[in-house]
Amino acid sequence: MNNGRCTSAGLITYPKELVYVSELESFSLASTRPNTLKMSSRRYLVMTSDTTQTCGVEEFARILACKFDTRAQQHTLSFDIGGLRKAFQNVDAIVFNFPVVAWKKKLIEPFLAALIARASGKEIVVILHEWDALNWKRQAILIPVLLLATKICFSAPEIAEEFAGCSLARATTKRRGVVPIPPNLIPSTQRKSGNFSDKLKQERQKGRLILGQFGSIYPQKHVTAALDVSAELRKHGYDVFAAFAGSFIKGQDTVEQDFLTAVHKLDLSERVAVSGFIESPEELFAIFNEIDVFFYLLPGGLTSRRASVLAAALSGKPVVVNAPDHDDALDHHHLFEKLIETGCLQLIPTNADIGTAAEAILAARQTEIGQIPFNAEIEQLWDDVLSRIDNFSD
Template identity: 35%
Template sequence: MAEKPRYRALFLGAGPQMHCGVGQFTCLLQQTIEKIEPGASTALTLTQTDGTIAETWRAVGSADSVVCNFPIVAWKRVILRPLLALLFARLRRRKVVLIQHEWAGLNGIRRLTYIPALWLANTIVMFSPLVRRELADDPIMRGMVRKCVLAPLPPNIAAPANTADSMLLQRLVAARSDGQLVIGHFGSIYPGKQPNGLLEIGAILKQRDLRPLIVYVGSFIRGVENIEQKFHIRVAELGLKSDVIVSGYVASDLEVFGLLSEIDVFCYSLAEGLSARRSSILACVQSGRPLIVTGPALPDEFDHHPRFRELIDRGAILLVPRDADSAAYADQIIAALKRPTAQVPFDFEGWWTDVANAIRAQL
């Protein structure tokens, strides 16, 4: 007689390598599910050296479902092992719950590696109706939409009670004391976030003698688009060499929020518009500073995510029309700075409980 599975869910992870956003999300999700339902889940570490075929087969057999936030760690480090685990799950008649954050915005080569995971999944959890529509518009993968369910995305990091000092923080403090307008952009820097769009807005503000300092709190994602090189070329073309700072990777949440607290206003010019999958937006909002962003492409983008919708309704997130030019963003920045700022209550645990319950419903 076959042994009955002990756990409701097996989470695929990458151990200490999981300091990236994907890995951090998986850890927080499992931790929250364990708070709600102790003993319901376990984890399997898959790296280039951990997770043998035999270990993976046994681990899959110990649970009713396998949950995979693919890729489980930064792209190209661990690809085949989680796919093998998903294949084993299907062979052992376990349910495969795949968490899929993006689609059309992925690099084409990278997207090819995701296709086997979508095929093997019983359920595909997405966080944005826009991403679901992107999948539906894909002529090869549109049939996968029938597997999709929506869940509310929480922020990956919570604002701490205290912050940490840094050399960059002191530079921002000095800039603000000197009357500079500090404009922020938080999160990984890659083409989908249109980082050059903020440069165009900064150039207009500089023409208006507002002395902008544009601060990108994050680092460039390596890829085939030469984004970092193109970014610095555009900085030089716009005459902003002394007006732009890229922090690079910031390891500590205390340091991250120290930097975010010294930013006057955040601004994102997004070709796709604001979507419910943008966790970096949620981190910025916790700083209490105004955030300006392109309006969503779909009218129902936040229907499944009332907490995100509330931030927009309360004015913590200010939307700019999708057809607006850079001058309109500059105008909105100036207008936002004239409004009184107020810290928006942010129930970090509540956000995570929402997504944990949405995932539990699929196990």
């Protein structure tokens, strides 16, 4: 008996949405201790929301503010013009991260804050984590802010290339650059079992191969490839169970229904589970502990903005993922390069078919994973982020 719910397709799901845990004093989270390198004296106002269920982009923003230490403040995006003007008194630049899930209904507030910033003589730094993948309506909301920006940073070279290829780029600042995105979560030896990890443990006790994915479920991620490869493995006699540690992104797309349709079509109704809300990092790591191999087949291949892939690779379990479309796609992000070198990330061809992926998953089960000093590598990444933002603004 579990505390989840069963859909019409028989798929086990669990209530609420997956969230990143915000700013907890725990070594299981990416450390929020301030950066100690000698940096610029520039002061920042980092815009966030008041949600307790943060998406990955906002989690990055909150940790960024902590890393800047006394040189940054967090400010909740709202219509409070007086509070915003007061916050501007002690800063040199305002920082936006887009897209933030909690801002989906805030149509005017980002532009209003940017307009007041420029009127107050402040610089505007925009860190753009997605572009082409955004719905055109969300792009339209960001356009006025991007036109006012004095610096635009991108989460990956691919995002920079997408933006450079659109007509808007000609009208925006030429002060642009790429910043590496560190993981929000790092490995922990502390684990807390929950409904979902208990479910996976039961499936493992049946002798099943647990194939996993971590992260939000949405069409552009091509998550149904994990269902296809599960069906392929099953066709060849392997007893497989697909575990999705994440939740469906709610929007205009029929994401959940399309997913359930694929599960039913492939006859996997009793072999797939979706976690939904996860209470803590310790519970998430308990889930990771029950997974044998993680698998992603991403449109265009792996890019450095795939935070879910990065978090999965830090779990100590092998991750099979299709290679980047460009050889230099990960050059700016040394942690991804280390994970590939040590076998944590095992690359298959960018356009690999399901049969190739299935073979790689079976091989990955037998792979010995190398050890990486994760904490030191992540701190080095944050050093790089702060340095690049400072230099971009000078």
